[in-house]
Amino acid sequence: MNRNVLGQSAAEVLHEVFGGTDGPVLAATPTGSLVRPLAQVADDLDDPPPVELFTTEQSAKDLRGQAPVATKVAELLASDDDPVRLLPPGLRATAVVTPDDVVAIARTADQAAGLPAASSLASSLRTQYREAFADARSALFRVPPRSTVLNTVATELGDEVAADVDAFLTVMESLDAVSLSEASTAFVLGGARHECELYRIRNTVEDAGFASQATVTRRKQLLERAGFVTTRKRAADIGRPRQVLVVPDDAPADDPERIVESVDEMEA
Structure with missing residues (x-):
């Protein structure tokens, strides 16, 4: 890339940068400002290059606290053991490092720009970033990709549950801010819409690497107290009857946006 890239958002700039390479891409985001743009890229590009994320400890913590967004970012991450690592103090630019370029990302309130390094500097900058990443500590990012989660739900509970x-x-x-624990609400609510057995929902969420069975149980109890779900018994072929999640007739809200808003207000 030998020209500046202008766009209305950082996501548009990343589209241009990512579209010009087969990867891998190293995204340095000291303030976490590239997190949501990366999630948008994961949504929009059919075959994005693998990404390694270079960020600060606080930004990594913030990303884990935005679990639904983090599952989108996880779609892009390289398959190595530590694709998210901690930036050293000497590197604090928001930049994207490709095999051919180093592009600084600058933003204003209504515009973004990708500013490639001069060719005389690009090679040494790439080496500096790559060597720093190789030596950096892991950020311990353990969030499963959205597609992995949904494929597990579809396999275990059905496509309609996965869609919800x-x-x-x-x-x-x-x-x-939505932690992995809080995001488990999605599985309880989606399962209740299709009258899934609670034990199967708990197993599925744990199998997907999203949250523990105990976390799902706590979310179910919270949503039950708030009137969004209830349970009834279903006879089993062997053993005791199963608990089945259902949506009560007098539930406070019915569409996803209103439900999520209501639960968020309840927890504020």
């Missing part, structure tokens, strides 16, 4: 879980997670992306 995705709808709830997508609405949650607009919230400032």
Whole structure:
């Protein structure tokens, strides 16, 4: 890339940068400002290059606290053991490092720009970033990709349940902070819409690497107290009757956006 890239958002700039390479891409985001643009790229590009994320400890913590967004970012991450690592103090630019370029990302309130390094500097900058990443500590990012989660739900509970879980997670992306525990709400609500057995929901969420069975149980109890779900018994072929999640007739809200808003207000 030998020209500046202008766009209305950082996501547009990343589209241009990512579209010009087969990867891998190293995204340095000291303030976390590239997190949501990366999630948008994961949504929009059919075959994005693998990404390694270079960020600060606080930004990594913030990303884990935006679980629905983090599942989108995880779609892009390289398959090595530590694709998210901690920036050293000497590197604090928001930049994207490709095999051919180093592009600084600058933003204003209504515009973004990708500013490639001069060719005389690009090679040494790439080496500096790559060597720093190789030596950096892991950020311990353990969030599964959205597609992995949804494929697990579809396999275990059905495509319609997976679609509802995705709808709830997508609405949650607009919230400032949603932990993996809080995001488990999506599975309880999606399962209740299709009268899934509670034990199967718990197993599925744990199998997807999203949250523990105990976390799902706590979310179910919270949502039950608030009137969004209830349970009834279903006879089993062997053993005791199963608990089945259902949506009560007098539930406070019915569409994903209103439900997520209501639960968020309840927890504020």
